[in-house]
Amino acid sequence: MKILKAETSKQFRQFIRFPWKIYDKESPWVPPLISEMIDILSEDKNPFWLHAKRQLFLAYDETNKVIGRIAAIIDYNYINFQDDKCGFFGFFECIDNSDVAKALFDAAKSWLKGNSIFRMIGPMNPSTNDECGFLSEGFDISPSIMMTYTPEYYLNLAEKSGLKKVKELYAYDMDVIGDSRVGRLGRIVEMAKKKLPTLKIRTLNKATFKEDLKDAISIYNRAWEKNWGFVPWTDEEFAAIASKLKMLVDPGLIIIASVAGSPVGMLIALPDYNQVLKKLDGSLLPFGLFKFMYYKKKIDSLRLMVMGVIKEYRHKGIEAIMYETGLKNALKSGYKHCELSWVLDDNVMTQRTAEMMNGRIYKKYAIYEMS
Numbered sequence: 001m002k003i004l005k006a007e008t009s010k011q012f013r014q015f016i017r018f019p020w021k022i023y024d025k026e027s028p029w030v031p032p033l034i035s036e037m038i039d040i041l042s043e044d045k046n047p048f049w050l051h052a053k054r055q056l057f058l059a060y061d062e063t064n065k066v067i068g069r070i071a072a073i074i075d076y077n078y079i080n081f082q083d084d085k086c087g088f089f090g091f092f093e094c095i096d097n098s099d100v101a102k103a104l105f106d107a108a109k110s111w112l113k114g115n116s117i118f119r120m121i122g123p124m125n126p127s128t129n130d131e132c133g134f135l136s137e138g139f140d141i142s143p144s145i146m147m148t149y150t151p152e153y154y155l156n157l158a159e160k161s162g163l164k165k166v167k168e169l170y171a172y173d174m175d176v177i178g179d180s181r182v183g184r185l186g187r188i189v190e191m192a193k194k195k196l197p198t199l200k201i202r203t204l205n206k207a208t209f210k211e212d213l214k215d216a217i218s219i220y221n222r223a224w225e226k227n228w229g230f231v232p233w234t235d236e237e238f239a240a241i242a243s244k245l246k247m248l249v250d251p252g253l254i255i256i257a258s259v260a261g262s263p264v265g266m267l268i269a270l271p272d273y274n275q276v277l278k279k280l281d282g283s284l285l286p287f288g289l290f291k292f293m294y295y296k297k298k299i300d301s302l303r304l305m306v307m308g309v310i311k312e313y314r315h316k317g318i319e320a321i322m323y324e325t326g327l328k329n330a331l332k333s334g335y336k337h338c339e340l341s342w343v344l345d346d347n348v349m350t351q352r353t354a355e356m357m358n359g360r361i362y363k364k365y366a367i368y369e370m371s
Contacts, residue, residue, distance in 0.1 A: 006056035047236035068094035072108035101157035133365030171341035172359035192317025204254035223308035252329035265309035
């Protein structure tokens with residue numbers, strides 16, 4: 001076995017394609033679009049790398065066959081904002097062999113040490129604003145959009161390599177159809193409207209997309225700033241992800257709340273396009289585009305991925321109003337299920353809200369650390 005830095009174009013392609021060697025067609029894993037993975041990992045295409053750097057590693061066996069991969073990542077925005085001199089590991093995939101896994105983790109650790117970073121957490125792919133965590137419960141269910149799927153044995157590989165679990169992330173499953181929650185929310189909504197007469201709720205308008213985007217960035221960076229692992233999105237990052245998602249969103253499921261004309265809260269839910277990606281095997285060509293358009297019409301689930309209100313306006317019922325609006329619009333569009341994810345293991349308030357909405361934890365994800 002040998003561990004090499006992935007520095008050539010051939011090695012970069014091997015790094016991108018390796019997960020197909022780990023997961024078979026019967027696996028709940030959803031193949032990502034190869035073009036999307038290239039964009040995420042290319043330092044000249046993803047604005048994340050304007051304030052971060054990474055080193056990709058590949059593990060080879062004695063026949064020069066790839067048997068594992070890992071990325072070591074330093075996000076200087078995270079270090080400065082959180083005042084936490086910590087690096088990340090991400091994009092970990094490996095055969096079920098503890099020696100190979102340990103060699104990969106050690107390679108990432110050594111590279112970080114060489115850059116004066118002496119603590120490592122992950123997996124972050126490549127940050128907390130992206131996919132993160134090893135799946136720890138719910139291995140028989142495919143992941144929702146922008147959520148990970150990893151084999152159960154990865155947990156054992158991480159622990160045998162000296163990593164310790166430091167955080168758990170929860171995903172809640174909620175039914176949309178046959179729901180009485182709209183009626184229950186009605187009382188809270190009426191009270192909130194009386195207390196905040198200048199409150200306005202609007203859904204995404206593609207004609208005013210740029211203005212809505214500015215409001216969303218403002219809300220996100222203020223509402224989540226005290227959360228564990230939070231890193232503010234730069235304007236370039238938010239614009240990049242928004243431009244990709246613009247063609248995928250259901251406008252009725254992007255909701256912005258404002259008071260006296262100032263944005264104070266937002267809710268973002270996306271149709272679960274993983275139901276489509278599962279059919280494409282990583283490529284839109286040559287026939288993937290036709291499959292995409294066909295299966296897009298059959299999506300019956302969504303993921304509620306962002307719901308927050310800035311500190312000054314919390315506990316005033318704005319969350320309930322946004323949720324009621326989103327739920328009504330989801331019912332109109334014919335969605336049957338919703339995943340609320342991810343929720344931190346110590347975020348009791350959001351957990352109670354999810355439970356009040358008849359949500360149940362059906363997946364968990366683990367974040368690991370190594371000193």
